[in-house]
Amino acid sequence: MGSVRQTQVLQTVLLWTLPVLVLPFYIAPLLGVFEWSLSRPEPGLQNYVRLVTDGDVIAVLLRTFRICLLVTLISVLCAYLLAYHWVFGSPARRLIMEICIFIPFWISVLIRAFGWIVLLRTKGVANDILLFSGVISDPLYLVRTEFSVVLGMVHFMVPFAVFPLASVMRQIDPKILLASRGMGASASFTFFNAFLPLTLAGIVAAIIIVFVFSLGFFITPAVLGGGKIVMIAEYIYIQMFQTTNWGFGAALSVGLLAIVAILSALLFRVIRPERLVR
Amino acid sequence: MNKDFKRDCVDLLRSKYEAGQLNRRTLLAGLTALGVSAVWRPGKAGAADQLVVVNWGGDAIPAYEQAFTKSFSTATGTTIQIDGSGPLEGSMKTQFESGSVRWDVCDAEPYSALRLGRAGMIEPIDYSIVDKSKIEPGFADEFSAPSYFYSHVIAYDATKFGAKPPSSWADFWDVEKYPGKRTLYKWMTGVLEAALLADGVDPAELYPLDVDRALAKIEGLKPHVASFWQSGAESQQLLRDGEVSMGFLWHTRASLTERDTEGDVRWTFDQGLVTPSGWTVIKNNPSGAKTAMEFIAHCQKPEYQVILLQELGNGPANPAAHALVPADFASVDASSKENFARQIAIQSEWYAEHFGGALDKYLALIGS
Structure with missing residues (x-):
């Protein structure tokens, strides 16, 4: 009896x-932010009205979405290729892929942003x-542009997209692909009709991770955008x-x-990501 | 035993301990005898005997130690911690509203002090302790006292423009006469003034700033602006690497860049936009307003002000200090009589009222 009771106590704990932990450290402050958005500088909905009517704010939001979509598209595409080589490549190629994926993954985002400036x-360089090679005669303005912001963000996000993609690719039964080829399907037909659909869940997971992560980017656009790319x-x-406009900041959050x-x-409704963790 | 007297006994014990005249055991015995051992323990300085001075970090930390805090500790026995995290307006407001202020003296923007002061968050400067006569006339604000002066100046590539150097914001805007990219300050202070001066506004009629006119002028220059810098180091890098041929820089950074490039980059005080930084005390600061004011008064000594000029290039707030400035530093002294005459003073009052709204518009423009 005593051990059953102990188990119950343990389960409850x-x-x-x-x-x-979540209630005081997450939910309560979050409610505080919500309260600020409705009460500062005075009670009312004016902060939310500004959120949807102020052209400057909408421009920031649209710019954020445009950049994040672009970053998501490029990152997932690159990650798909990387993951494919990582999962199906020869041992030597796998090692190279691992180095390419993990080394940048371990380097701080700030250092990487400054690294891009140096480059x-x-x-x-x-x-x-x-x-030197004579491709151009005048130096190009590569840094402090939207181009460098997207580049820096893609560089950061690719590993995050590789992991879910590699995970679904590992679960694919090679016999299915073999069967497709055996039935006379071409390599590209097999890819688009057998392989790609089987990795769809991973693609969606990668898109969610990259897009949501990108929305919160701060340092990379600030450093690589030359002050012009405010997200x-x-x-x-x-x-x-x-500007200590806390009510409006809270409403934006x-x-x-x-x-x-x-x-x-x-996206969770479209594809059930829980299938990924079989 | 009377409470205040007891506190005085503790203070005496403490100072003897800190001076090395008491060992730890005797001290603890003494404290126990007074019944206060739980209140204060050696080695863990309480809030009251430690003053937290907040500045913007980097080289300013050792420089403040040299110029201000070491001598204050020696004179008063108060230990000082310099916190370089930067007293942004939002950070100071957070401290006040959280109800647990950790900062004693902040080296803040005078307009932030004004704004927060009018909202009742800042201790007014006590001019019975801080000496008004040791402040550049006209800059003794209600909620902040100048700590030093700095300027927003034109820095340029002397290898390109050395023969006919730029001397006005009109030159800065003139990309025909002075080709190449520019850099401006992302947080706007001084940039609107520069734009209006470039547009032909008389310096005496600058304020109140015509924001829309200034923004229109900035919009015209925008295709030539390589970067809106956010840190002093970034502004230096842009000029040093030749990414821009002219920049709107803090004079301290401009002077460092001139030194680093051995004169390939030069700068001028002509039409510089000069402003003090302000010692600011948040209400309910841990060491009490009196100690904070005494620290501010301590820093007014001309000798200390000159040390700060030599360490960081910051111009003295006390006019008496200029006489002590060595000859080779006279050219970087932003607040000396002759350099001041070439510049235009930024009005904190305008910023206190309009900074937030104008910054929103400015950022919308540069980000579009």
Whole structure:
């Protein structure tokens, strides 16, 4: 009897640990942010009205979405190729892929952003090579543009997209592909009609991870954008610390959270990502 | 035993301990005898005997130690911790509203001090402790006292423009006469003024700033702006690497770049936009307003101000200090009489009222 009781106590403790931690450290502050958005500088919905009517704010939101979509598209495409070689390549190729995926993954985002500046600036390595080889006659402005922001973000996000893709590719039974070829299907037909559909769940998971992660990017656009690419995360920071417009900053945060939640819910409904963790 | 007297006994014991005249055991015995051992333990300085001074970090930390804090510790026995995390307006507001202020003296923007001060969050400067006569006339604000002066200046590539150097913001905007890319400051302070001066506004009639006119002028230059810098180091890198041929820089960074490039980059105080940084005390600061004000007063000494100029290039807030400035530093002294005359003072009052709204518009423009 005693041991049953002990087990029950243990179960209760384990079950409640997470809610007890989440409530004061996450839910309560979040409600505080929500309250700010409705009460500062005065009670009312004016912060949310501004969120949907102020052209400057909408421009920041649209820019954020445009860049994040572009980053998601390129990252998932690159990651798909990387994952394919990682899963199906020869042992030597797998090792190279692992180095290419994990080394950048372990380096801090700040260092990588500055690394790109060193590479891409006017007197940087990239321009030196292009000038020396005669491809261009004047240095290109590669850094502090939307191009360098997208590049820096893709570089950061690719490993995050590789993992779910590699995970689904590993689960594919090679016999299915063999059967397709055996039935006379061409290699490309097999890829598009057998392989690709089987990796769809991984693609969707990769898209969700990359897109949601990208929405919160702060350092990379700030460093590589030359001050010109203000995205939503930095805009919230500006409202909090520079202009101390806390109510509006809170409303932006709530808006961003809502957008992420809606997008995630939609995509989760389309493809059930729980299938990934069989 | 009277409570205040007891506290005085503890203070005496503490100072003897810190001076090395008491060993730890005797000290603890003494504290126990007073019944206060639980209140204060050696080695763990309480809030009251430690002053937290907040600045913007980097080289400013050792420089402040040299110029201000070591001498204050020696004179008063108060230990000082310099926190380089940067007293942004939002951070100071957070401290006040959280109800547990950890910062004693902040080296803040005067307009932030004004804004928060009017909202009742800042301790007014106590001019019975801080000496008004040791402040550049006209800059003794209600909620902040100048810590030093710095300027927003034109820095340029002397290898290109050395023969006919730029001397006005109109030159800065003139990409025909002075070809190449530019860099401006992302957080806007001084940029609107520069744009209006370039557009022909008389310096005496600059304020109140015509934001829309300034933004239109900036929009015209925008295709030539390689970067809106966010950190002083970034502004230096842009000029040093030749990514831009001219930049809107802090004079301290401009002077460092001139030194690093051995004169390939030069700069001028002509039409520089000069402003003080302000010692600011958040209400309910841990060491109390009096200690904080005493620290501010301590920093007014001309000798200390000159040390800061030599370490960081920051111009003295006390006019008496200029006489002590060595000859080779006179050219970087932003607040000396002759350099001041070439510049235009930024009005904190305008920023206190309009900074937030104008910054939103400015960022929308540069980000479009």
